[in-house]
Amino acid sequence: MTITYNDTLKDLPIEQLHHLFVAVGWSDDEPLPENLKKGFMQSWLNSTLVVSAWDGDKLVGAVRVLSDTIFRSIIHDLLVDPDYQGKGIGKKLVETCIAHYPDSEWLVGLDKKNTGFYEKCGFKQTLETGCFMVIPCKLF
Numbered sequence: 001m002t003i004t005y006n007d008t009l010k011d012l013p014i015e016q017l018h019h020l021f022v023a024v025g026w027s028d029d030e031p032l033p034e035n036l037k038k039g040f041m042q043s044w045l046n047s048t049l050v051v052s053a054w055d056g057d058k059l060v061g062a063v064r065v066l067s068d069t070i071f072r073s074i075i076h077d078l079l080v081d082p083d084y085q086g087k088g089i090g091k092k093l094v095e096t097c098i099a100h101y102p103d104s105e106w107l108v109g110l111d112k113k114n115t116g117f118y119e120k121c122g123f124k125q126t127l128e129t130g131c132f133m134v135i136p137c138k139l140f
């Protein structure tokens with residue numbers, strides 16, 4: 001299986017993206033109402049960076065980032081198709097994001113079941129970081 005990564009396409013195919021949200025249990029399997037569909041796509045289009053993972057033309061993983069590109073960057077909505085989990089795709093998506101703004105502080109919301117995954121990606125949880133896991137800014 002060859003997985004390819006795209007860090008320029010923000011306008012991901014909405015049906016496939018929604019399928020990923022359903023597959024990881026973040027959304028029910030009902031068709032999105034029009035207003036929600038528009039907002040859902042806007043949140044990806046308006047993100048600073050979107051990285052996606054593909055098996056041919058099948059979307060198998062995605063992540064979006066809000067960033068000032070220098071000091072602070074926040075990871076949102078990292079998800080990998082359950083059939084493709086455990087193959088390094090999630091880590092590669094995160095590494096690709098970090099490579100774009102390598103000096104930035106990186107934050108992700110603390111989620112107990114994924115703490116180990118984010119530690120493997122270089123994030124740390126400390127008393128000071130509160131409800132985030134963090135990679136410190138390299139500039140100060």
Ligand SMILES: CC(C)(COP(=O)(O)OP(=O)(O)OC[C@H]1O[C@@H](n2cnc3c(N)ncnc32)[C@H](O)[C@@H]1OP(=O)(O)O)[C@@H](O)C(=O)NCCC(=O)NCCS
Binds near residue numbers: 084087089090092113
């Ligand atoms: C979390 C998620 C993105 C991980 O993606 P993945 O492609 O399965 O992870 P990878 O295969 O890249 O794993 C990288 C490393 O982290 C480890 N890892 C993966 N998930 C883990 C977890 N939940 N806890 C501890 N370690 C984990 C892997 O064993 C691997 O370790 P290795 O480098 O020593 O082999 C994926 O499980 C997912 O989409 N979950 C549902 C949505 C979700 O919860 N997203 C996170 C929002 S905060």
